[in-house]
Amino acid sequence: MPVCNFFLQGRCRYGDKCWNEHPAGGGGGGGGGGGYNSNNSYNSPAQQQPRGGGFGNRVWVNPSQQKGSYIQPSSFSSHGTEEWGGGGGGGGGGGENDWGRGGGGGRRDNVSFSAPNRFSTLGTPSTFERGGGGQQVETIQMDMDIWESSGQWGFSCYSSFKTPLSGFTDLSPEELRLEYLSRSASGEVQIYVNAIKELINQWRSRVQELKVMNPATRTALLAEINNPAPQASSSDFGSATVFGSATDGMESKGFGAPAPAASNTFSFAAPSGGFGSLAAPGFGSALAAPTQPPSGFGSSIAAAPNAASFSFAAPSTNKPAATSGFGSASGFNFTSTQNAGGGGFGSGFGRVEGLGSSGFGKTASPPAAGVGSAGGASNSLFSHESNTTPEELNQFKAKRFTLGQIPLKPPPVDLLVV
């Protein structure tokens, strides 16, 4: 009799009536339902001989059940579901896929884990994303584990949840073979071998990185995953409310013509109504509002994904030299936005306030510093044109961003259209 996977997890609904075998002592071992412990994976250093992992498949089944439970609880009506139908769901589970488990055939109508379904759940913003972030990460970790231990082809792109994850190159065996053949024809096999080694190392380290999932990797990962969902991602901001409302308020965009609503929303831009509102739009546009022109600069940024990426990307990449554009509007404005930019990334809000006030001429130096020095204020709303790569420039110039190529830097100021 096949061993009952549910029993191993401690959740067999049939108990003694179950047709599958309930091995003694299996219940305790697998008892921790959600206990997928990624730390276990450290025990199997060698990628090709992972046999010792007691955490192996047994645990892998769990996450897929878990995923199931929040995606489609109703579909779990028999034991067989785990074996197939999980739309791309990693997890080992039953191994060799036996659709007609139990010797029968029979329809398995209940299996409807198809990918589209899962993705549709993902499509619902915010609540899922926030709570699900952890789940996604776990899935990825699990997949990485399987990938590494299963000996499957390594040069493949990988994606859970629609977005392809970075760091994986897609190469088919035929392409490699072709390369090998052409190299060996010209006697350069060693080049090929070295290149392959290099690629394998890259792959291994990326897989390891994702398995380990230290905080930096996690945030970068979540950024990537969340990028295509612009609305949701902005909620990741600490100051989400500000932006949220700022976007609502945004209409007008002249520096000198603050949107009244905007000024209210910008909670900490106390300095003056005008200033605050100037700053707010500036913020909002750069970070959260897809179509908000940063007061006077009419940003043509189409997608808020930029916002999310801004939160993770090092603001330091934004060259204040962009301020030259600002300068054209007015020095005053420039300063204000500069300051706003400085605070733009969550943590700097306090700073904004301080600088903001100084923008009124109280303290000349900070704004001046912001204005003048390229190196000083490393946070700026807009990057310098020379700082952006041609691809990024194309993205900015395009009507809409292309998923996967959304620049992590803010646009150069002169690309903004009033």
Place this chain on the structure above:
Amino acid sequence: MSLFGATSGFGSSGDRCLGNDVEVTSPPDDSISCLAFSPPLHLCFQILIMVRCWEVQDNGQTVPKAQTDAHRSGDGSKVFTASCDKTAKMWDLNSNQAMQIAQHEGPIKAIHWIKEPRTTAFWDTRSPNPMMSLQMPERCYCADVVYPMAVVATAERGLIVYQLENQPSEFRRIDSPLKHQHRCVAIFKDKQNKPTGFALGSIEGRVAIHYINPPNPAKDNFTFKCHRSNGTNTATPQDIYAVNAISFHPVHGTLATVGSDGRFSFWDKDARTKLKTSEQLDQPITACCFNSNGNIFAYASSYDWSKGHEYYNPQKKNYIFLRNAAEELKPRNKKW
């Protein structure tokens, strides 16, 4: 069936045959990348460099073809069309395969990728030039054509469906239901013999069945795992193998998958069950196909580079086997 009555002419060597599978004599020296039957029971093999053709009736007679290679981009490889004409066609190593479709259909179009790895060309076999060439967003990894539909799977998990009536044009781009690299694709037909969906295999031992316009996508589309090493033993992580080729039985609508693990499996996608898995062969199985009436299942065993160049052994013999497919591929529940 009478075919196999003529097996005495084949002189199969006995070893390496799975049960009663017949081995094709004088198999090619290089890995086999594609198999195709053309109606008069000719078995046509395309390998990396050469196209070879066997007439199944006779004693494994090989009809040698000119070879092409990428560097010289010479032409001269022949491909059989439905009418058994020999049309010269250009194809090179970058472009993996040249394929045939529905041999019964009227205007036969053979699809292949031309030199730039990102182009698909549609040919009308009557004219020497491609009638249409489309740019693809990525490198094509596999494709299938069943008039009037064509599916191309590209790198980076791309999936494009074309409609071939009049001028071939892109019909839809589909989000891949799979997480990993696409490896093979095969179109299946509905009961009215119209192409209605496709099966997509990846390197991760998984096949996705996807309908183009299903009444209920969530329920109708699904994926299943295959070509993995562990059966019910969940204690050890399993080995996962790429699905190298998928082929649908022309009559029953059931499908066969072959993988890098050296096995082939038969499945019934409507009953969502597995019909059979074969014993493990020595080498990966790289290609498979059915003949037009579904009596013969041909599969080729040769190295597919799934483990890199270290495991490439040019001395190892490649095999092509023919198997009686009439019985084993009957659907589990009589759906057809």
